[in-house]
Amino acid sequence: MRAVLVGDERARARLRQALALSHIEIIGEAATVGLARASAYDADAFIVAARPESSDSVAAEAMTPREMDVLQLLAEGLPNKTIAKRLGISDQTVKFHVASIYGKLGAANRTDAVRRAVRRGLITL
Numbered sequence: 001m002r003a004v005l006v007g008d009e010r011a012r013a014r015l016r017q018a019l020a021l022s023h024i025e026i027i028g029e030a031a032t033v034g035l036a037r038a039s040a041y042d043a044d045a046f047i048v049a050a051r052p053e054s055s056d057s058v059a060a061e062a063m064t065p066r067e068m069d070v071l072q073l074l075a076e077g078l079p080n081k082t083i084a085k086r087l088g089i090s091d092q093t094v095k096f097h098v099a100s101i102y103g104k105l106g107a108a109n110r111t112d113a114v115r116r117a118v119r120r121g122l123i124t125l
Helices: 009-018 033-038 065-075 080-087 091-105 110-119
Strands: 002-006 025-030 045-048
Touching: 002 009, 002 033, 025 033, 033 045, 065 080, 065 091, 065 110, 080 091, 091 110
Parallel strands: 002 025, 002 045
Antiparallel strands: none
């Protein structure tokens, strides 16, 4: 996937580091979504690198690149078996990653994990 990072410099730097080993190719950066949309980048997605919100008092642990892949597919509403097939891993491994994502985000379920990830700028919908 080809993506443009959006947000302030510090937040983009954190996200760039988190995505370093993922399958996401960062093709550009912009300070705002408006500037990213106005750019000539041929991107599949804009990833908003927002600062964690104060309402989420627990600081999130850094996600692994594979957890970021699983989280993105969770956001697409895919079930574990489909995620496993897409990533070439077992559904037990997907369950492990999902549980780890819940713990790192302090989420109670899939919907809550996606909501928290969007608020923290880890993914966009």
